[in-house]
Amino acid sequence: MKVAIITACPAGxxxxxxxxxxxxxxxxxxxxxxxxxxxxxxxPVELLDREQLQSCDKVILAVxxxxxxDLSRLDGLSVVETTIDAVLADPAAAFAANASSYxxxxxxxxxxxxxxxxxxxxxxxxxxxAHTFMAAEALEQGAQKRGWNIKVETRGSVGAKxxxxxxxxxxxxLVILATDIEVDRSPFNGKKVYHCSTGSALKKTxxxxxxxxxxxxVQAGSSSGVATSNGKKEKAGPYKHLLTGVSFMLPMVVAGxxxxxxxxxxGIHAFEHKGTLAAALMDIGGGTAFKLMIPVLAGYIAxxxxxxxxxxxxxxxxxxxxxxxxxxxGGIIAGFLAGYTAKFFATAIKLPESVESLKPILIIPLLAxxxxxxVMIYIVGKPTAALMESMTHxxxxxxxxNAILLGVIVGLMMCFDLGGPINKAAYTFGVGLLASHxxxxxxxxxxxxxxxxxxxxxxxxxxxxxxxxxxxEAGKAAFVLGLxxxxxxxxxxxxxxxxxxxxxxxxxxxxxxxxxxxxxxxxMAPHGGIFVLAIPHAINHxxxxxxxxxxxxxxxxxxxxxxxxxEMGEAETAA
Numbered sequence: 001m002k003v004a005i006i007t008a009c010p011a012g013x014x015x016x017x018x019x020x021x022x023x024x025x026x027x028x029x030x031x032x033x034x035x036x037x038x039x040x041x042x043x044p045v046e047l048l049d050r051e052q053l054q055s056c057d058k059v060i061l062a063v064x065x066x067x068x069x070d071l072s073r074l075d076g077l078s079v080v081e082t083t084i085d086a087v088l089a090d091p092a093a094a095f096a097a098n099a100s101s102y103x104x105x106x107x108x109x110x111x112x113x114x115x116x117x118x119x120x121x122x123x124x125x126x127x128x129x130a131h132t133f134m135a136a137e138a139l140e141q142g143a144q145k146r147g148w149n150i151k152v153e154t155r156g157s158v159g160a161k162x163x164x165x166x167x168x169x170x171x172x173x174l175v176i177l178a179t180d181i182e183v184d185r186s187p188f189n190g191k192k193v194y195h196c197s198t199g200s201a202l203k204k205t206x207x208x209x210x211x212x213x214x215x216x217x218v219q220a221g222s223s224s225g226v227a228t229s230n231g232k233k234e235k236a237g238p239y240k241h242l243l244t245g246v247s248f249m250l251p252m253v254v255a256g257x258x259x260x261x262x263x264x265x266x267g268i269h270a271f272e273h274k275g276t277l278a279a280a281l282m283d284i285g286g287g288t289a290f291k292l293m294i295p296v297l298a299g300y301i302a303x304x305x306x307x308x309x310x311x312x313x314x315x316x317x318x319x320x321x322x323x324x325x326x327x328x329x330g331g332i333i334a335g336f337l338a339g340y341t342a343k344f345f346a347t348a349i350k351l352p353e354s355v356e357s358l359k360p361i362l363i364i365p366l367l368a369x370x371x372x373x374x375v376m377i378y379i380v381g382k383p384t385a386a387l388m389e390s391m392t393h394x395x396x397x398x399x400x401x402n403a404i405l406l407g408v409i410v411g412l413m414m415c416f417d418l419g420g421p422i423n424k425a426a427y428t429f430g431v432g433l434l435a436s437h438x439x440x441x442x443x444x445x446x447x448x449x450x451x452x453x454x455x456x457x458x459x460x461x462x463x464x465x466x467x468x469x470x471x472x473e474a475g476k477a478a479f480v481l482g483l484x485x486x487x488x489x490x491x492x493x494x495x496x497x498x499x500x501x502x503x504x505x506x507x508x509x510x511x512x513x514x515x516x517x518x519x520x521x522x523x524m525a526p527h528g529g530i531f532v533l534a535i536p537h538a539i540n541h542x543x544x545x546x547x548x549x550x551x552x553x554x555x556x557x558x559x560x561x562x563x564x565x566x567e568m569g570e571a572e573t574a575a
Contacts, residue, residue: 001031001032001033001057002032002033002034002035002055002056002057003027003032003033003034003035003056003057003058003059003060003095004034004035004037004048004052004053004056004058004059004060005020005023005024005027005034005035005036005037005038005059005060005062006037006038006039006048006059006060006061006062006063006069007019007020007023007037007038007039007062007063007084007087008038008039008062008063008064008069015084015088015468016038016039016062016084017038017470018088018468018470019038019062019084019087019088019091020036020038022087022088022091023036023060023062023087023091023094024036025091026091026092026094026095027095030092030095032095035048035052035053035056039063039069039145047070047144047145047147048073049073050073053073053074053077054077056077057078058077058078058079058080058099059074059077059078059079059080059099059102060079060080060082060094060095061074061079061080061081061082061102062082062083062084062086062087062094064083064084069145070146070147071102071104072104073104074102074104075102075103075104076101076102076103077101077102078099078100078101078102079099079100079101079102080094080097080098080099080100081102082094082097117143117146117148117149117173117174118148118149118150118171118172118173118174119143119148119149119150119151119172119173119174119175119176119212120150120151120152120153120164120168120169120172120174120175120176121136121139121150121151121152121153121175121176121177121178122152122153122154122155122164122175122176122177122178122179122183123135123136123139123152123153123154123155123178123179123198123201124154124155124178124179124180124181124183124198124247125179125180125181125198125247125419131180131198131199131202131419131488132154132155132198133154134198134202134488134491135178135198135199135201135202136152136154136178138201138202138205139152139176139178139201139205139208139209140152141205142205142206142208142209143209145206146209151164151168155179155183164187166187169187169188169191172191173192174191174192174194174212174213174216175188175191175192175193175194175216175219176193176194176195176196176201176208176209176212177193177194177195177196178195178196178197178198178200178201178208179195179197179198180197180198180199180240180243181240181243181244181247181304182240182241182244182303182304185219188219189219190218190219191218191219192216192217192218192219193216193217193218193219194208194211194212194215194216196208196211196212199419199420202491203491203495238336239421240304241301241304241305241335241336241339242301242332242335242428243424244300244301244303244304245296245297245298245299245300245301245304245332245335246297246424246428246431247300248296248297248299248300249293249296249297249300249431250431250526250527252289252292252293252296253289253290253293253431253434253526254525254526254527254528255285255289256284256285256286256288256289256290256293257285257434257524257525257526258285258524258525258528258532258535258538259281259282259284259285259286259289260281260282260285260286260290260524260525261524261525261532261535261536261537261538262281262285262535263277263278263279263281263282263285264278264524264535264536264537264538265278265535265536265537266278290434290435291322293322293328293434293435294318294319294321294322294327294328294330294331294435295314295315295316295318295319295322295331296315296318297318297328297331297332297335298314298315298317298318298321298331298332298334298335298338299311299312299314299315299318299335299338300314300335301314301332301335301336301338301339302314302315302317302335302336302338302339302342303339304339305335305336305339305340305342305343306338306339306340306342306343306346306364306368308360309342309345309346309359309360309364309365309368310338310339310342310343310368312365312368312369313338313341313342313365313368313369313371313372313373314334314335314338314339314342314372316338316369316372316373317331317334317335317337317338317369317372317373317376318331318334318335320334320372320373320376320377320381321333321334321376321380321381321384322435324376324377324381324382324384324385325381325385325388325389326376326380326381326384326385326388327384327385327388327392327432327435327436328431328432328433328435328436329384329387329388329432330376330380330381330384330385330388331432333376333380333384334372334376334380337371337372337375337376337380338368338369338372341367341368341371341372342364342365342368345359345363345364345367345368346359346360346364349363349364351363388436392433392436392438395433395438395440395441400518403440403517403518403520404514404517404518405514406441406444406513406517407444407448407510407512407513407514407515407516407517407518408510408513408514409513410426410429410430410441410444410445410448410513411444411448411451411506411509411510411511411512411513411514411552412506412509412510412513413425413426414426414427414445414448414449414487414509414513415448415449415451415452415487415502415505415506415508415509415510416502416505416506418452418487418488418490418491418494418505419487419488419491423449423487426445427445427449427526429441429445430442430444430445430446430526431526434524434526439522439523439524440516440517440520440521440522440523441517442522442523442526443516443517443521443522443523443539443545444512444513444514444516444517444521445513445526446485446523446526446527446529447512447513447516447521447545447548447549447552448509448510448512448513448516448552449485449487449509450482450483450485450487450512450529450530450549450553451482451505451508451509451512451549451552451553451556452482452487452489452490452494452501452505452508452509452556453478453479453481453482453486453487453488453489453490454478454479454482454483454549454553454556454557455482455490455504455505455508455552455553455554455555455556455557455560456475456478456479456482456489456490456493456501456556456557456560457475457476457478457479457480457482457557458475458479458553458554458556458557459475459556459557459558459560459561459564460472460474460475460476460478461475462557462558462561463561463564466561466564466565467564471493474492474493475493477489478490478492478493482529482553483529483530483531484528484529484530484531485527485528485529485530486529490505497564500560500563500564501560503559504555504556504557504559504560504563505556507555507556507559508552508553508554508555508556508557508559509552509556510552511548511551511552511555512548512549512551512552512553513552515544515547515548515551515552516545516548519541519544519545519547519548520540520541521539521540521541521544521545521548522539522540523538523539524537524538524539525538530549533545533546
């Protein structure tokens with residue numbers, strides 16, 4: 001006897017995999033040959049084609065009604081319909097049940113034009129670390145489940161990987177841009193394009209694929225807009241422009257901060273001696289990299305708004321903000337001012353075609369730079385500088401109560417949406433303060449951001465009986481990601497159990513942020529996680545800083561371990 005086994009669960013994490021294993025073990029006991037198709041994120045899915053299914057005596061189908069599995073292949077075959085829970089409780093019953101001729105529902109077939117779609121995609125997030133690659137993996141797995149061909153280009157912090165070739169784009173039926181920052185869309189002109197955030201691609205993969213099929217529209221010209229379902233252009237909002245600036249600024253800040261920290265290896269005041277290696281490293285990191293931080297931020301905010309014509313006035317405005325003491329707030333203002341000014345001139349100035357090429361390289365940069373510079377010098381610069389000075393003074397001299405409150409706030413923000421807009425807002429705030437040599441908030445922000453994945457990892461260890469084997473393995477991966485300050489490592493747990501995971505994360509993050517501020521910890525580099533602590537003087541009060549992280553992690557782990565309901569019954573334990 002030969003059977004085909006198809007399993008899937010709504011979360012696509014563990015129960016589908018365990019049900020398939022239970023059925024496979026039962027088939028071996030009964031001497032039955034089994035073909036397995038398991039739709040789960042635990043392992044790649046191997047789709048059974050119509051010919052393989054027809055070769056079987058019957059098909060055991062454990063798939064919920066609301067699922068994206070292609071059931072049209074089963075039309076007319078002998079099928080035993082069951083559920084994941086029933087399989088886990090009594091797998092033998094599925095083999096003993098009588099099969100009936102299956103009629104595929106009208107919505108069961110995957111909406112493709114030729115049986116298999118060719119898709120190309122691009123993923124990019126502001127930091128280019130976690131969401132970029134996790135979204136790419138989710139899209140690949142989601143398309144694979146449907147039997148679609150897909151290639152995803154990741155634009156991470158180390159540059160573009162798995163780059164799309166022109167011929168691959170030309171052959172694509174659909175383009176998916178899962179990006180939180182502006183990317184060049186000109187290679188996709190004339191193609192059907194759908195845009196979403198990396199978070200949506202990661203957490204709602206099947207929904208994104210469905211919407212891409214229904215709502216993608218043809219990309220025309222080199223517009224910076226994004227195609228939407230109503231055929232109009234969705235303009236990128238201010239938040240996305242800000243994240244674009246932050247994404248380009250971040251490597252500058254990380255490199256500068258680490259160079260400053262390395263200079264401290266030779267002594268905390270060694271850089272004061274001119275001509276020494278410590279002084280050279282300080283000049284590179286603090287004297288150059290940190291000075292370029294605000295111009296780069298402003299320049300690429302303007303670039304996101306007005307494309308290349310905005311880059312020059314944006315950087316000029318950013319450098320003026322830095323020179324005038326307006327800090328990162330002034331840089332943000334300069335970036336938006338330069339970008340929208342350049343965009344206005346690009347639209348308003350009409351020239352004969354013979355001299356049109358002068359607009360982006362001469363006329364727009366000249367006019368936009370003049371307007372931005374004058375506004376920064378005579379209007380924005382001094383008030384913003386005064387605001388920054390007041391903020392810096394307050395942060396450096398605030399009492400314990402205010403410090404703890406700030407730590408609680410940034411801790412809650414870092415742990416609420418796990419790499420989403422609120423998390424990025426807190427992170428941007430901390431990074432921006434580094435330019436004014438205010439290091440305590442950055443320490444609290446990184447420590448709190450490490451807590452969610454670390455907490456999930458510890459929870460799967462101390463309450464192993466409440467987690468499946470697959471989740472325990474995911475906990476190990478989350479723990480490693482937490483050590484690297486990749487908050488997104490907690491997302492698989494939050495997506496499965498948000499009402500328990502997110503509050504536990506936030507409580508642990510708030511505790512860690514408050515303790516870090518209370519202990520007076522200061523961090524020179526805005527990334528790197530636990531590994532930055534190996535650099536002497538990169539952070540002060542190292543042991544207290546570690547204690548803050550450990551306490552917050554244990555708080556998250558214990559709260560979630562108690563609140564979590566056991567997902568493993570006797571059948572799962574036996575499996």
